[in-house]
Amino acid sequence: MLDAEAGLFCEPAGGPVNAHVSDGALLARVLIGFALSFVLGFERELRGSAAGDRTFALVGAASACIAAVTATTPQALAGIITGVGFIGGGVILRTSEDNIRGVTTAAAIFAAAAVGLVVGTGHLVLGTVVAALVLFVLELRFLPVLRGLDARRYAARFRPDASPPG
Numbered sequence: 370m371l372d373a374e375a376g377l378f379c380e381p382a383g384g385p386v387n388a389h390v391s392d393g394a395l396l397a398r399v400l401i402g403f404a405l406s407f408v409l410g411f412e413r414e415l416r417g418s419a420a421g422d423r424t425f426a427l428v429g430a431a432s433a434c435i436a437a438v439t440a441t442t443p444q445a446l447a448g449i450i451t452g453v454g455f456i457g458g459g460v461i462l463r464t465s466e467d468n469i470r471g472v473t474t475a476a477a478i479f480a481a482a483a484v485g486l487v488v489g490t491g492h493l494v495l496g497t498v499v500a501a502l503v504l505f506v507l508e509l510r511f512l513p514v515l516r517g518l519d520a521r522r523y524a525a526r527f528r529p530d531a532s533p534p535g
Contacts, residue, residue: 390491395437401493402433402485405500409481412507418474420460428453428478429485436489446486453482477507 406429407422414421432449439445457475464470480503488496510519528534 390437398437398489398491398493399430399433402488402496403430405429405484405488405496406432406481409477409484409500409503409507412504413474413477416507418460419462419471420456420474420478424456425478425481428456429481429488432482432485433489436486440490449482449486450479453479473507477503 403426407426409429410420410422410425413425432453435445435449457478460474460478461469461471480499484496484500484503487499509515510521516522
């Protein structure tokens with residue numbers, strides 16, 4: 370039952386989002402946020418990232434949970450984004466002067482939190498589409514048909530920004 374009567378989707382603008390939403394509907398939002406974020410984390414785990422399926426699932430479920438019960442409070446949603454920024458900062462490592470690792474994983478954690486927020490506020494279709502787009506971007510260089518869209522294939526042809534002109 371994914372209809373407005375079940376309370377899974379948001380109400381039209383102007384009314385309180387969770388005024389009459391049942392606990393079951395809120396739980397469904399959290400579970401969907403968990404599942405979508407878990408899939409993103411599973412991909413990162415397969416690629417050897419420091420943050421994997423458990424981290425992503427926890428971030429997505431927590432974001433969805435907080436968004437589900439405080440959707441009309443922008444300060445709570447902003448707090449999620451701030452907290453996730455600290456988690457993302459923790460996975461970025463500088464291994465040498467020119468080598469920084471973990472930026473993609475940090476961005477994916479941020480995206481998982483965003484998916485959780487969107488799903489938690491009741492926009493299930495949007496959250497699912499965004500999760501699919503994030504997964505597509507993460508897997509872009511591994512898809513045989515789309516490898517040509519990976520910019521690293523063409524990087525040697527261009528001068529880096531840090532290089533002096535000439």
